[in-house]
Structure formats: structure tokens, C-alpha cells
Amino acid sequence: MNKVYEAVNWDRPSNDYIEMLWNQNTSQFWLDTEIPVSKDLKTWDTLSDEEKLVFMRVLGGLTLLDTEQGNVGMPMIAMHVKDQQKKAVLIFQAAMEEIHAKSYSTIFTTVADQSKIDNIFQWVKEEPHLQKKTKWIDDIYKNIQPNDDYSLYQAMVASVFLESFLFYSGFFYPLYISGQGKMVASGEIIKLILRDESVHGVFVGLLAQELYQSFSPEKQQEAKEFVYTFLNTLYENEVGYTETVYDSINLTHEVKKYVRYNANKALMNIGMEPHFEEEDINPVVLNGIRTETSTHDFFSTKGKGYQKGKVEPLRDEDFAFVNELVEQSSN
Amino acid sequence: MMVVYASKTGNVERFMSKLPVRKMKITNELFMHEPFVLVTYTTGFGQVPTEVQSFLERNDRYLRGVAASGNQNWGTSYGKAGDTIAAQYQVPIVHKFELSGTKQDAEKFLLGVEQIEQSCFQMDRAQ
Numbered sequence: 001m002n003k004v005y006e007a008v009n010w011d012r013p014s015n016d017y018i019e020m021l022w023n024q025n026t027s028q029f030w031l032d033t034e035i036p037v038s039k040d041l042k043t044w045d046t047l048s049d050e051e052k053l054v055f056m057r058v059l060g061g062l063t064l065l066d067t068e069q070g071n072v073g074m075p076m077i078a079m080h081v082k083d084q085q086k087k088a089v090l091i092f093q094a095a096m097e098e099i100h101a102k103s104y105s106t107i108f109t110t111v112a113d114q115s116k117i118d119n120i121f122q123w124v125k126e127e128p129h130l131q132k133k134t135k136w137i138d139d140i141y142k143n144i145q146p147n148d149d150y151s152l153y154q155a156m157v158a159s160v161f162l163e164s165f166l167f168y169s170g171f172f173y174p175l176y177i178s179g180q181g182k183m184v185a186s187g188e189i190i191k192l193i194l195r196d197e198s199v200h201g202v203f204v205g206l207l208a209q210e211l212y213q214s215f216s217p218e219k220q221q222e223a224k225e226f227v228y229t230f231l232n233t234l235y236e237n238e239v240g241y242t243e244t245v246y247d248s249i250n251l252t253h254e255v256k257k258y259v260r261y262n263a264n265k266a267l268m269n270i271g272m273e274p275h276f277e278e279e280d281i282n283p284v285v286l287n288g289i290r291t292e293t294s295t296h297d298f299f300s301t302k303g304k305g306y307q308k309g310k311v312e313p314l315r316d317e318d319f320a321f322v323n324e325l326v327e328q329s330s331n
Numbered sequence: 332m333m334v335v336y337a338s339k340t341g342n343v344e345r346f347m348s349k350l351p352v353r354k355m356k357i358t359n360e361l362f363m364h365e366p367f368v369l370v371t372y373t374t375g376f377g378q379v380p381t382e383v384q385s386f387l388e389r390n391d392r393y394l395r396g397v398a399a400s401g402n403q404n405w406g407t408s409y410g411k412a413g414d415t416i417a418a419q420y421q422v423p424i425v426h427k428f429e430l431s432g433t434k435q436d437a438e439k440f441l442l443g444v445e446q447i448e449q450s451c452f453q454m455d456r457a458q
Contacts (some may be wrong), residue, residue, distance in 0.1 A: 027376075209341065
């Protein structure tokens with residue numbers, strides 16, 4: 001028998017959330033080149049050398065995670081998910097990961113010279129915690145077996161952990177300084193990424209929950225044990241990473257709280273109960289997230305408040321004020 | 332007090348499952364004949380879900396309070412569906428929580444519902 005190839009048919013949504021997530025993802029589309037990062041040069045000079053190093057290191061670490069997610073995570077999961085519409089959403093998300101990964105370089109190029117940037121990329125290759133977490137996640141992605149829902153489930157869990165949990169040790173610092181009015185344009189980029197990752201976590205989390213529901217009670221128990229064991233392994237590693245990066249500027253304690261808070265949210269995305277005790281997160285970081293964009297020039301910049309533009313036709317009335325001015329000046 | 336809720340991704344559903352209250356999920360056919368508190372998710376860029384909007388158009392008479400799920404990563408739009416409904420229908424916000432909520436969120440919500448119940452009871456006595 002010949003294999004029958006099927007075209008994706010969006011006239012028949014495959015479930016009740018797929019269109020919502022496609023629309024949400026696509027209406028959030030943005031490009032790094034639309035954010036005026038050069039505005040940050042002024043405040044960049046006010047940072048100490050230690051602070052500059054932390055800033056560049058966390059962006060380097062984030063670049064590695066986005067690279068893994070765009071090049072391996074999303075495509076591998078998309079390859080093994082059967083539904084055509086789900087594949088489409090996953091591949092769109094993969095493309096956004098590539099934009100995220102590139103956007104950190106846009107910031108680097110603006111604030112640092114080539115040798116400093118090269119040093120950061122070298123640091124990423126040598127930093128053991130970064131390498132370890134990427135290897136663990138990568139191994140799970142590459143272990144997906146054809147027609148095996150359990151290994152696919154594990155990959156989805158890894159994906160949600162990467163996007164809803166592991167990013168946050170890195171996001172903390174740019175949010176923390178933009179919450180104080182520094183590096184605000186870079187902060188906008190981080191907030192746009194944060195928004196995307198939140199939606200990605202919801203979508204892949206829903207796919208994981210669907211698979212979980214299809215498992216036998218024994219398999220569900222096994223899945224649950226995998227989730228919490230893997231979470232703890234990753235958390236121990238995040239603690240080490242946080243200490244390495246943040247000890248020099250005395251923020252380690254605050255970052256760890258933020259990491260635990262986001263680990264709990266990642267668990268909620270896959271339908272599991274929070275693991276860590278509830279804690280208040282740093283108010284400066286929350287302030288960084290809440291700060292609304294001040295630059296709304298449609299043609300050059302997009303802020304976090306940005307949504308895709310709506311178009312309406314020009315009418316004669318739109319020019320009334322010009323005509324009035326002309327009349328006034330000729331009087 | 333009856334709690335009526337809407338859930339799309341299962342977060343509000345899981346929050347509700349932690350609560351020892353009388354509850355009903357919003358459907359197109361649901362008509363309310365008694366006071367209730369609404370729990371909704373927030374969608375899009377801080378919007379009230381369409382299913383909740385049309386439910387409230389039919390059932391705003393007995394609405395006594397609203398709680399909303401959201402994600403603080405959305406900044407000022409966090410749980411904004413709750414703010415919008417509270418302003419439009421002049422009811423108090425009972426609570427805002429992230430995703431499926433924590434134990435503390437469940438406790439705060441229950442406390443808020445209790446307060447509304449008491450004030451409804453006092454209003455009944457005054458009439």
C-alpha cells in the first residue's frame with residue numbers, strides 16, 4: 001500500500017485550543033531589529049564591570065537555551081507529534097526561538113566589542129552548569145522513539161522545563177535592572193521573549209497533559225516520578241549556576257527564589273502540583289515586567305505593549321485638518 | 332455561594348478542583364437563578380473570554396464578585412479579565428491568581444467569597 005500524504009486542513013480545528021494558540025503565537029510576532037537597543041548605551045556605561053559581566057553572561061546562557069530549543073527541541077517534538085495543526089504551531093514556535101537567540105546578539109553587538117562577545121561565547125562553551133543542563137535536555141529530545149508516547153511525553157516535559165523554568169535564572173537580571181530604569185530597550189526584548197515563552201509553555205504543557213491522560217495508572221505514576229526527579233536534578237544545577245553567575249553582585253538569594261517560583265509555574269503548565277514553598281519574588285523584577293513600554297513609534301519600534309497593527313482606509317475627512325491649516329495660512 | 336467558572340487550558344478547572352464549594356462550569360445553556368461568584372481565565376492580551384462575555388450578558392443580575400487567573404509575565408495585563416468585569420458590572424474582585432493557583436490562592440479566594448456571602452446576608456436583612 002502506498003502511504004497517503006495529508007495536507008493540513010485548518011477548516012477543521014483538531015481541538016478547541018489549537019486555533020487560540022496559533023492566533024496567540026502569531027499575533028505576538030516580533031523582530032529584534034524593531035527594538036531600539038542603541039538607546040541603552042547611555043545606561044550601559046553606568047553599570048559596574050561586575051554588573052556588565054553578569055548581564056553578558058546571562059544573555060550568553062539564554063542564547064544557548066534558545067538555540068537548543070529552536071534547533072532541536074521544537075523540531076524534534078514537531079516531528080513526532082501526529083496532528084498537522086499541532087506541528088504547525090510547534091514549528092512557528094521554533095522560528096520564534098531563533099529570533100530570541102538572535103536578539104541577544106543584537107544586544108551584544110550594540111553594547112560590547114567583538115573580543116568581549118567572543119569571550120562570552122567561549123564562556124558558554126566552558127561553563128559546566130550550562131553545558132550539563134543543555135546535555136540533559138538534548139539527550140531527552142534525541143531519545144524520542146517513533147510511535148512511543150512515553151518518550152515523547154518526557155521530551156514535552158523537558159521542553160516546558162526549559163521554557164518555563166530554566167530561562168528564569170537568566171531573565172532575572174535584565175528584568176531587575178530594567179525595573180530600575182536601566183537597559184530598558186534590552187528589557188523590552190526580554191519581556192517580549194518572556195511573553196512568547198509563557199505561551200509556548202502553555203501549548204507544549206497541554207500536549208503533555210493530553211499524553212499523560214492517555215497513560216495507564218502505572219504509567220502515570222512513572223511519569224510523575226520522572227517529572228519530580230528531573231525537576232530536582234535541574235534545580236540543583238540551577239542553584240550552582242545561579243551562585244556562579246550572581247555571587248559577585250550579591251543577588252544569588254533573590255535569583256534562587258525566582259527560580260523556585262518559576263519551577264512551580266512550569267509544573268502547573270504540565271498539570272502537576274507546585275513543588276516548592278510559596279515565596280514573595282523580588283519587587284524590582286516585578287516592576288521590570290510591569291513597566292509599560294514608552295516607545296510606541298510603529299515604524300521603528302515595538303514594545304511589550306505592541307500588538308499587530310490594524311488597517312483602515314484613508315478618507316477625505318482625514319485631511320480636514322490639513323485643509324484648515326492651509327486656509328488659515330492663506331488668510 | 333455558587334461559584335461559576337470558565338476554563339480553556341485546564342488551569343481554572345484545576346484551581347476549582349481544590350475548592351470545597353458548589354460549582355458549575357459555564358456553558359451556552361447555563362442560566363443562573365441565584366447569586367454567584369465568577370472565576371475566569373484571561374485571554375489574548377488581557378481580554379475577557381468571549382464565552383464569559385456572552386454568559387454575563389445573560390446572567391449579570393446575580394453576579395456578586397469575580398476572580399481571575401492569569402500570568403504575571405503579562406505585566407499590567409495580569410488577570411485583567413477580572414478588572415474589566417469588576418468595573419463593567421460594579422462587583423468586587425475576590426482574588427487574582429497565576430495559572431492553576433497555589434494553596435494560599437485557594438485560601439484567599441475562599442475568604443473573599445465568605446466576605447461576599449456575609450455582605451449579601453446583611454443586605455438581605457436590611458431590606
